[in-house]
Amino acid sequence: MSGSPDDLPFFGDDDAARPAARAGGIAARAMAARQGAAPTYLEGLNPEQRLAVETTEGPVLVLAGAGTGKTRVLTTRIAHILATGRAYPSQILAVTFTNKAAREMKARIEVLVGEAIEGMPWLGTFHSIGVKILRRHAELAGLKSSFTILDTDDQIRLLKQLIQAEGLDDKRWPARQLAQMIDGWKNKGLAPGDIPEGDARAFANGKGRALYLAYQERLKTLNAVDFGDLLLHPIRIFRENPDVLREYHTRFRYILVDEYQDTNTAQYMWLRLLAQNPARDSAVNICCVGDDDQSIYGWRGAEVDNILRFEKDFPGARVIRLERNYRSTAHILGAASHLIAHNEGRLGKTLFTDAVDPDDPKVKVHAAWDSEEEARAVGEEIEALQARGKALNDMAILVRASFQMREFEDRFVTLGLNYRVIGGPRFYERMEIRDALAYLRIVAQGADDLAFERIVNVPKRGLGEASVRQIHDVARMRGTSLLQAARDLVGTEEMKPKPRAALRNLVESIERWQGLLERTPHTELAEIILEESGYTEMWKNDRSAEAPGRLENLKELIRSMEEYESLRGFLEHVALVMDAERDEEVDAVSLMTLHSAKGLEFDTVFLPGWEEGLFPHQRALDEGGRAGLEEERRLAYVGLTRAKKNLHIWFTSNRRIHGLWQSTIPSRFLDELPEAHVEVAEESGAFGGYARSPGRPNPYGPSRFDEAGQAFSSPYATPGWQRARRNRNEATERNWGTRSGHQVERIGYGEADSGYGAGRGSVKGRTIEGELVARSVSDTPSAFKVGDRVFHIKFGNGNVTAIDGNKLTIDFDKAGQKRVLDGFVERV
DNA sequence: AGACCAATCAGATCG
DNA sequence: TGATTGGTCT
Numbered sequence: 137m138s139g140s141p142d143d144l145p146f147f148g149d150d151d152a153a154r155p156a157a158r159a160g161g162i163a164a165r166a167m168a169a170r171q172g173a174a175p176t177y178l179e180g181l182n183p184e185q186r187l188a189v190e191t192t193e194g195p196v197l198v199l200a201g202a203g204t205g206k207t208r209v210l211t212t213r214i215a216h217i218l219a220t221g222r223a224y225p226s227q228i229l230a231v232t233f234t235n236k237a238a239r240e241m242k243a244r245i246e247v248l249v250g251e252a253i254e255g256m257p258w259l260g261t262f263h264s265i266g267v268k269i270l271r272r273h274a275e276l277a278g279l280k281s282s283f284t285i286l287d288t289d290d291q292i293r294l295l296k297q298l299i300q301a302e303g304l305d306d307k308r309w310p311a312r313q314l315a316q317m318i319d320g321w322k323n324k325g326l327a328p329g330d331i332p333e334g335d336a337r338a339f340a341n342g343k344g345r346a347l348y349l350a351y352q353e354r355l356k357t358l359n360a361v362d363f364g365d366l367l368l369h370p371i372r373i374f375r376e377n378p379d380v381l382r383e384y385h386t387r388f389r390y391i392l393v394d395e396y397q398d399t400n401t402a403q404y405m406w407l408r409l410l411a412q413n414p415a416r417d418s419a420v421n422i423c424c425v426g427d428d429d430q431s432i433y434g435w436r437g438a439e440v441d442n443i444l445r446f447e448k449d450f451p452g453a454r455v456i457r458l459e460r461n462y463r464s465t466a467h468i469l470g471a472a473s474h475l476i477a478h479n480e481g482r483l484g485k486t487l488f489t490d491a492v493d494p495d496d497p498k499v500k501v502h503a504a505w506d507s508e509e510e511a512r513a514v515g516e517e518i519e520a521l522q523a524r525g526k527a528l529n530d531m532a533i534l535v536r537a538s539f540q541m542r543e544f545e546d547r548f549v550t551l552g553l554n555y556r557v558i559g560g561p562r563f564y565e566r567m568e569i570r571d572a573l574a575y576l577r578i579v580a581q582g583a584d585d586l587a588f589e590r591i592v593n594v595p596k597r598g599l600g601e602a603s604v605r606q607i608h609d610v611a612r613m614r615g616t617s618l619l620q621a622a623r624d625l626v627g628t629e630e631m632k633p634k635p636r637a638a639l640r641n642l643v644e645s646i647e648r649w650q651g652l653l654e655r656t657p658h659t660e661l662a663e664i665i666l667e668e669s670g671y672t673e674m675w676k677n678d679r680s681a682e683a684p685g686r687l688e689n690l691k692e693l694i695r696s697m698e699e700y701e702s703l704r705g706f707l708e709h710v711a712l713v714m715d716a717e718r719d720e721e722v723d724a725v726s727l728m729t730l731h732s733a734k735g736l737e738f739d740t741v742f743l744p745g746w747e748e749g750l751f752p753h754q755r756a757l758d759e760g761g762r763a764g765l766e767e768e769r770r771l772a773y774v775g776l777t778r779a780k781k782n783l784h785i786w787f788t789s790n791r792r793i794h795g796l797w798q799s800t801i802p803s804r805f806l807d808e809l810p811e812a813h814v815e816v817a818e819e820s821g822a823f824g825g826y827a828r829s830p831g832r833p834n835p836y837g838p839s840r841f842d843e844a845g846q847a848f849s850s851p852y853a854t855p856g857w858q859r860a861r862r863n864r865n866e867a868t869e870r871n872w873g874t875r876s877g878h879q880v881e882r883i884g885y886g887e888a889d890s891g892y893g894a895g896r897g898s899v900k901g902r903t904i905e906g907e908l909v910a911r912s913v914s915d916t917p918s919a920f921k922v923g924d925r926v927f928h929i930k931f932g933n934g935n936v937t938a939i940d941g942n943k944l945t946i947d948f949d950k951a952g953q954k955r956v957l958d959g960f961v962e963r964v
Numbered sequence: 965a966g967a968c969c970a971a972t973c974a975g976a977t978c979g
Numbered sequence: 980t981g982a983t984t985g986g987t988c989t
Contacts, residue, residue: 233978435977436978756976
């Protein structure tokens with residue numbers, strides 16, 4: 137997003153004011169377009185893409201599979217609308233989910249249109265456009281247009297205060313949990329009055345609703361909003377003020393939505409309000425682009441249903457499918473398509489490619505003994521590719537859960553292999569950045585109480601709890617901001633001399649900085665503030681390992697301020713934007729979660745950890761049942777379709793989860809890959825070739841991976857494994873009998889699945905186990921006792937030294953002391 | 965104010 | 980197992 141705050145009067149006709157200058161080039165282009173010769177920007181589009189670009193009128197749903205040129209269509213469509221003179225830039229509403237996507241789109245449109253179009257003011261994320269609308273009409277939501285935007289941290293602090301004010305135990309009822317509930321309600325577009333009874337009762341014996349209400353009240357008095365409000369307030373404003381909504385209807389002639397499958401209910405309501413113009417005689421020009429198969433954010437409120445329902449919502453909608461894939465080989469596409477065909481709730485698309493090369497490698501499935509070997513083998517493969525001249529930048533490892541990353545990082549560090557972790561804590565969420573921003577906020581907007589509270593004693597200046605409470609009391613009594621209250625307090629004798637001097641010093645500093653606000657360049661001011669407040673000093677004196685990095689981040693913060701015109705403009709955007717850029721300069725392997733890989737592509741992709749319980753993740757199955765499984769499968773699909781040429785999938789037989797070694801079984805997703813496009817790699821690594829011994833008791837039904845991944849003799853045939861399995865089944869049966877929320881679900885095999893192996897036909901159904909491994913607490917006391925001599929398939933022989941439920945601590949002769957579940961050892 | 969210990973928790977994350 | 984967090988103690 138461009139840096140400057142948009143200070144143009146809303147309907148001040150920014151187009152009319154300078155149409156000539158801008159329309160010049162566009163008009164000429166439009167002319168060319170009407171004269172028949174296809175404009176250059178349409179060149180190279182395939183027929184479907186072109187249809188999606190040129191069907192500008194009426195509702196359109198573009199179902200764009202992975203790698204089918206979705207962004208290209210979206211940007212070309214906008215360029216087309218502009219070039220043919222159908223609308224001015226400011227009459228197009230284009231929403232994305234991430235700032236990155238918005239930036240990218242803006243840049244690409246600029247290339248297409250051939251000039252800077254700073255005039256696409258309504259291209260941005262749902263939230264940034266929400267802010268913009270809300271600032272215009274803040275008073276209609278009972279706010280001042282200078283409202284501040286809280287992030288999750290502020291939110292939790294605030295809720296905690298409210299919970300305590302209610303006289304509740306904030307241990308028993310954590311603010312974090314309430315914040316999540318409120319977020320969930322807001323995602324669904326629910327105001328305190330709308331939340332269902334059941335939900336309302338779920339928190340603090342029915343105080344949930346009251347707390348939500350109190351929270352909203354508090355936000356209003358603080359003149360603040362949270363992220364959810366950025367959509368909810370505009371929705372309410374639109375509903376209660378038809379004239380306001382009408383203005384937007386007149387303004388937005390074309391609406392475009394990216395990643396439509398990720399929209400939640402609130403976003404959907406917001407869009408519908410804007411798109412459905414009863415006064416308009418022609419159809420709504422809304423174009424939603426998405427891929428139902430890549431909907432992986434159900435857990436954060438996304439409703440796949442929005443995309444599945446599109447044709448009903450917008451009668452007469454055209455649905456255009458983009459299925460021609462420009463990214464991956466036929467093997468990769470074949471594997472991905474076959475896998476995703478196992479999902480039921482989908483609109484259905486099949487990717488294809490013309491670029492079929494018989495030399496393309498198949499998708500490789502590898503087995504490893506444990507996660508350590510997995511990491512070692514992947515590292516070797518990467519080094520081999522590197523030796524053949526491949527760039528590390530073209531390789532990525534995509535994991536299901538972030539704890540998997542560590543093993544790879546360790547390995548890469550020892551190998552001296554460059555890697556970069558994508559994702560992780562966002563830049564602006566770091567403590568030092570948030571502190572620095574709080575200083576800037578208090579200077580820019582003195583009434584920002586949350587900012588004041590954050591910095592009042594950072595660095596330590598002897599203003600502890602007692603002093604802060606005193607300031608609070610005064611502020612509440614006089615109805616002023618905390619800063620004002622502090623100012624008043626230092627003029628009196630109410631405080632003890634020491635804190636009073638400290639507070640006076642702080643207040644005077646803030647006033648001094650405020651005085652500099654107009655006269656000093658904002659980057660310079662920021663440096664002055666951080667220096668004079670002692671904040672940088674604090675980190676310089678800090679001996680911890682992170683301190684240098686934090687100082688570096690602060691420098692980075694100031695550097696990033698340069699792009700903005702003013703401090704105010706910077707703060708406006710910082711609340712919404714600010715992800716640290718990754719430098720492409722260094723050649724490095726990317727390491728990230730599957731979720732953050734969406735939208736990216738790499739020549740070579742490694743997908744480790746394809747084991748039941750990890751992927752599909754147990755919690756997704758427990759909480760989401762069938763829907764949860766389907767979302768996991770879509771996640772797998774996203775992973776597969778990230779690869780352009782080489783795709784390696786790994787699973788291990790043993791994995792340490794929460795410090796306990798557990799035996800694992802291959803993911804059911806492996807069985808859902810088509811044989812024609814997959815080959816099981818024969819490793820000749822440290823463990824030598826794998827013994828092939830059939831007959832693994834796989835509770836999910838026979839699998840063609842039953843025989844892989846066995847380094848020694850078949851571990852699955854050992855009595856220990858058999859007993860583990862027996863225990864597991866007993867445990868799950870017990871659980872199903874007594875616990876709610878767990879049920880046995882039958883997933884029949886679809887037609888698409890019947891392709892391989894005679895064994896399959898005999899399988900009646902597949903059970904989603906409630907528990908992969910009996911949960912750590914067992915009802916039955918362990919059958920072992922201290923001193924027992926036992927055998928474990930991974931660690932060999934050892935003696936039991938301690939028992940905790942079904943967790944055993946064992947001194948192994950060779951491997952040392954380990955903790956394992958009792959099901960995996962056998963008395964000898 | 966800071967150090968130290970026990971308790972808790974371990975799926976993904978955009979703005 | 981390990982990081983993080985909240986509490987207590989000095």
